[in-house]
Amino acid sequence: MTRKQRRGVLIGVGVGVLMVAVALVLFAMRDSIVFFHTPSDLAEKPIAVGQRFRLGGLVAADSVKRGQGTKVEFVVTDTLKTVPVVYEGVLPDLFKEGQGVVTEGRLTDGGTFVADSVLAKHDENYMPPEVAKALEAKGVKLGKGAPHPAEATQ
Amino acid sequence: MTIELGHFALVLALLMAIFQMVVPAYGARIRDPRLMAVAEPAALCQFGLLLVSFLALTIAYVTSDFSVANVANNSHSTKPLLYRISGVWGNHEGSMVLWVLILALFGAAVAAFGRNLPATLKANVLAVQASIAVAFILFIVLTSNPFLRVDPPPADGNGLNPILQDPALAFHPPFLYAGYVGFSIAYSFAVAALIDGRIDAAWARWVRPWTLAAWMCLTIGIAMGSWWAYYELGWGGWWFWDPVENASFMPWLAGTALLHSALVMEKRDALKVWTVLLAILTFSLSLMGTFLVRSGILTSVHAFAVDPKRGVFVLAIMTLFTGGALALFALRARDLRQGGIFAPISREGSLVLNNILLTTACATVFVGTLYPLLLESLTGDKISVGPPYFDWTFGPLMVPLLLALPFGPFLAWKRGDAYAAAQRLAFAAFAAVVVMALGWAFIHRGPVLAPFGLALGVFVMLGSVSDLAWRARFGSVPLGEAWRRLRGLPRSAIGTTLAHFGVGMMVVGVVATSAYREEKILVMKPGEQVSIHGYDITFRGVAPSTGPNYREETGVFDVARGSVPVTRLEPGRRIYDMPPEPTTEAGINAGWRGDLYVVLGDAQAQGGYAVRVYFNPLVRFIWLGAVVMFIAGGVSLSDRRLRVGAPGRAKRIAAAPAE
Numbered sequence: 001m002t003r004k005q006r007r008g009v010l011i012g013v014g015v016g017v018l019m020v021a022v023a024l025v026l027f028a029m030r031d032s033i034v035f036f037h038t039p040s041d042l043a044e045k046p047i048a049v050g051q052r053f054r055l056g057g058l059v060a061a062d063s064v065k066r067g068q069g070t071k072v073e074f075v076v077t078d079t080l081k082t083v084p085v086v087y088e089g090v091l092p093d094l095f096k097e098g099q100g101v102v103t104e105g106r107l108t109d110g111g112t113f114v115a116d117s118v119l120a121k122h123d124e125n126y127m128p129p130e131v132a133k134a135l136e137a138k139g140v141k142l143g144k145g146a147p148h149p150a151e152a153t154q
Numbered sequence: 155m156t157i158e159l160g161h162f163a164l165v166l167a168l169l170m171a172i173f174q175m176v177v178p179a180y181g182a183r184i185r186d187p188r189l190m191a192v193a194e195p196a197a198l199c200q201f202g203l204l205l206v207s208f209l210a211l212t213i214a215y216v217t218s219d220f221s222v223a224n225v226a227n228n229s230h231s232t233k234p235l236l237y238r239i240s241g242v243w244g245n246h247e248g249s250m251v252l253w254v255l256i257l258a259l260f261g262a263a264v265a266a267f268g269r270n271l272p273a274t275l276k277a278n279v280l281a282v283q284a285s286i287a288v289a290f291i292l293f294i295v296l297t298s299n300p301f302l303r304v305d306p307p308p309a310d311g312n313g314l315n316p317i318l319q320d321p322a323l324a325f326h327p328p329f330l331y332a333g334y335v336g337f338s339i340a341y342s343f344a345v346a347a348l349i350d351g352r353i354d355a356a357w358a359r360w361v362r363p364w365t366l367a368a369w370m371c372l373t374i375g376i377a378m379g380s381w382w383a384y385y386e387l388g389w390g391g392w393w394f395w396d397p398v399e400n401a402s403f404m405p406w407l408a409g410t411a412l413l414h415s416a417l418v419m420e421k422r423d424a425l426k427v428w429t430v431l432l433a434i435l436t437f438s439l440s441l442m443g444t445f446l447v448r449s450g451i452l453t454s455v456h457a458f459a460v461d462p463k464r465g466v467f468v469l470a471i472m473t474l475f476t477g478g479a480l481a482l483f484a485l486r487a488r489d490l491r492q493g494g495i496f497a498p499i500s501r502e503g504s505l506v507l508n509n510i511l512l513t514t515a516c517a518t519v520f521v522g523t524l525y526p527l528l529l530e531s532l533t534g535d536k537i538s539v540g541p542p543y544f545d546w547t548f549g550p551l552m553v554p555l556l557l558a559l560p561f562g563p564f565l566a567w568k569r570g571d572a573y574a575a576a577q578r579l580a581f582a583a584f585a586a587v588v589v590m591a592l593g594w595a596f597i598h599r600g601p602v603l604a605p606f607g608l609a610l611g612v613f614v615m616l617g618s619v620s621d622l623a624w625r626a627r628f629g630s631v632p633l634g635e636a637w638r639r640l641r642g643l644p645r646s647a648i649g650t651t652l653a654h655f656g657v658g659m660m661v662v663g664v665v666a667t668s669a670y671r672e673e674k675i676l677v678m679k680p681g682e683q684v685s686i687h688g689y690d691i692t693f694r695g696v697a698p699s700t701g702p703n704y705r706e707e708t709g710v711f712d713v714a715r716g717s718v719p720v721t722r723l724e725p726g727r728r729i730y731d732m733p734p735e736p737t738t739e740a741g742i743n744a745g746w747r748g749d750l751y752v753v754l755g756d757a758q759a760q761g762g763y764a765v766r767v768y769f770n771p772l773v774r775f776i777w778l779g780a781v782v783m784f785i786a787g788g789v790s791l792s793d794r795r796l797r798v799g800a801p802g803r804a805k806r807i808a809a810a811p812a813e
Contacts, residue, residue: 032542090755093736
C-alpha cells in the first residue's frame with residue numbers, strides 16, 4: 001500500500017465513524033428530547049395527550065394528597081394556572097408544598113398530568129432555574145432569595 | 155490575622171505567577187539561560203505561596219472563624235472536623251483556591267523533577283503553566299475572594315449542605331481537580347512545543363507520565379462521585395448523564411485518547427499534529443467543565459451559586475486559552491514534521507481507531523450536553539436531553555471500541571497480523587460466546603442485547619489477560635518458568651493489561667446493573683415482609699436516633715435467605731441541624747453478586763412507610779473496575795522506561811488530598 005492509500009483508509013474509517021455518530025445523534029435527538037412547560041404555557045398552547053414533557057412550577061399549598069400505597073396527588077402551579085399531577089413512587093427528600101418542583105410525564109384525557117419522575121432539589125431556597133425564569137417571564141414576583149440554586153459539590 | 159496572611163500570600167502568588175509567565179518566556183526567546191532558569195524557583199515559590207494561602211483558609215475553617223464571610227456562609231461549629239476541612243472546597247471560592255493550588259503543584263513538580271528537559275522547553279512550559287495560574291488567581295481575587303471579612307461576625311455559620319457531608323465526597327473534588335487540572339501540563343507542553351516549533355518522540359515521553367498521573371486521578375475522582383451518588387442520593391443509580399458529570403467525563407475521554415496517541419508518538423514518531431491537538435482539546439474541555447459548573451447556566455446538583463460576572467470571567471479565560479492555543483496550532487502545525495508510516499492493521503492503526511472512537515464518543519457527549527443550552531439561547535425553548543440520548547449515541551460507539559480493544563496489544567508496530575491476533579484471542583472469544591449463550595439460555599428477562607454486553611466485558615477482561623499469558627508463554631513452558639517470565643515483563647505491559655481488565659470489569663458491572671436490576675416500591679408496616687432476588691426482608695419498625703449534627707429516623711430491616719439470617723439493614727432519613735435539610739441514607743448489603751439496597755421513604759397517612767428495595771447485580775464491578783484502572787496507572791508509572799522522575803510525583807499527587 002502506498003502512503004496515500006494508507007491515509008485514505010484512515011480518513012475513510014474516521015469519516016465513517018463520524019457519519020455513524022451523526023446518524024445516531026440525529027436519531028436519538030428525535031426521541032429522547034423533552035420540552036419544559038409551565039401550567040400557563042399549557043393553557044396558552046395545549047399539548048397533545050400522551051406527549052412526553054416536563055412540567056415545572058411550585059407545589060400548591062394544601063394540595064398534596066397521599067393515596068393508596070405510594071400514589072401521591074398534588075397540584076403544580078405557577079401562581080396563574082394550575083395542573084393536577086399524579087405520581088406513583090417515593091418523593092424526593094425536599095418535596096414540600098410551596099417549593100419548586102420539576103415533574104416529567106404525560107397528560108391524560110382528563111387534563112391530569114401523570115408523572116413518572118419528580119425532581120426537587122436539596123436546598124431550602126432552591127427553585128429550579130427553569131421554573132424561576134418561567135415564573136419571572138410571567139410577571140410573578142419571587143420572594144427573597146427564591147432563584148438561588150446554591151449547591152456545591154465540584 | 156492568619157486570614158490576612160493567606161490573602162497576602164494569594165496576591166504575592168499572583169505577582170510571582172506574572173513573573174514566571176513573562177521572564178522565562180522572554181529568556182527562551184533570546185536564549186538567555188539565566189532568564190530561563192528563574193522559572194524553576196518561581197514555580198516552587200508560587201506553589202509555596204498558594205499553599206500558605208490554602209492552609210490559612212483551612213485554619214479559618216477548622217477553628218470556625220466566622221468573621222470570614224466564606225466560612226460563615228459555608229461552615230458551622232457543630233460540624234465534624236473532617237467536614238470542616240472538606241468544607242474548604244465544598245463552596246465556589248474555596249474550591250477555586252484548591253484548583254489553583256493543584257495547578258501550581260503540577261507546575262512545581264515539573265520544575266523539581268524535570269531536570270532532563272531541554273532548557274527552552276522547560277522555560278516555555280512553566281511560563282504557559284504560569285499564565286493559566288495568572289488568569290485563575292485574578293479570577294479569585296477579582297470575583298471570588300474567600301478571604302473577605304464580615305463585620306460584625308455572625309454567632310454561627312450557615313453550614314455545609316448535608317448531602318456533601320460524606321467521606322467519599324470529601325475527597326471527590328481534590329481527585330477530580332488533580333485530574334482535570336493535571337491535564338494543564340499536557341496543554342502547557344503542547345503550547346510550549348508550538349512556540350518552539352519543534353516536537354519529537356522525546357516530547358511524548360515527557361508528557362506521558364504527567365498525563366497518566368492526571369488521568370489516574372480523574373478516573374478515581376469520577377468513580378468516587380459516582381459511588382457517592384449511588385449510596386447517598388437514594389435512587390440506586392450510579393450515573394445520571396447529568397451535564398456536570400459529563401463535564402468531567404469529556405476530559406476523561408479526551409485524556410484517554412491522548413494517553414494512547416502519545417504512545418504512538420513516543421514509539422513511532424507519528425501522529426504528532428494530532429497528539430498536540432488532543433492535548434490542547436483535553437485541557438480545553440477541562441476549562442469548559444469549570445465554566446459549565448461555575449457560570450450557573452446548568453440545572454444540576456453540582457452547579458454553584460449564580461453570579462453572571464463570574465460566568466463571563468471564566469468564559470473569557472476559556473476563550474483565551476482555547477482560542478489562543480488553537481490559533482497557535484493553526485499557525486505552526488504545518489511545521490511539525492510527519493514521521494513513521496504504518497499499515498492500517500498495526501499497533502498504530504489500532505491506536506488510531508481507539509482515538510477516532512473515543513473522540514467521536516466525546517463529541518456525542520458534547521452535543522448532548524451543550525445542545526439544550528444552545529437551543530435555549532437561540533429559540534428560548536427549554537429542553538432536556540435525557541439518558542436515552544446517551545444510550546443511543548455513546549453506547550453503540552463503545553461496541554466497536556471494546557471489540558477492537560483486546561486486538562491492539564497483539565498487533566505488531568508498523569504492520570500487524572490480524573489473523574494471528576485472532577488466534578491468540580480464541581480462548582477469550584470462546585469464553586465470551588459461552589457467556590452469551592448461557593445468558594440467552596437462562597436469563598429470561600432484561601433486554602435481548604444484554605448477554606452480548608456481558609460477553610463483550612468478558613472478552614475484554616480475558617482478552618487483555620491473554621496478552622500477558624502469551625508473552626509469559628503460559629502453557630507452553632513450565633509454570634515456574636512462565637511465572638519468571640511474567641515477573642520479567644515491563645511494568646508498562648502489566649499496567650496496560652490491568653487497565654484494560656478494569657475496563658472489562660466496568661463493562662460487566664454496567665451491563666449487569668442496567669439490564670438486570672430488580673426494583674420494588676411499596677408501603678410497609680412493621681412486621682411486613684417483601685422478597686427480592688431470593689432475599690426476604692422484614693420491616694421491624696422505625697427508631698429515632700441522633701448524630702453529631704443531625705437527627706435521624708432509622709428504619710430496621712432484617713434480611714434473610716430462607717430461614718438463614720443474612721444481615722440487618724438500617725436505612726435512615728436525617729434532618730440536619732444547620733442547614734435544616736433532609737437527606738436519605740440508604741441501607742446497603744454489598745456483595746460480589748450484587749447489592750441489596752433499601753431506602754426508607756415518607757411515613758404514610760394510613761400508617762406504614764414508603765419503602766424502595768433494589769437488587770443491583772454486580773454493581774461493585776463498576777467502581778472496582780475504576781480502582782483497577784487507577785492501580786494500573788500507578789504500575790505503569792513505576793516502569794523504568796517512564797522514569798524521567800515520574801514515579802515520586804505520581805504518589806505525591808495521589809496523596810495530596812489526604813492532607
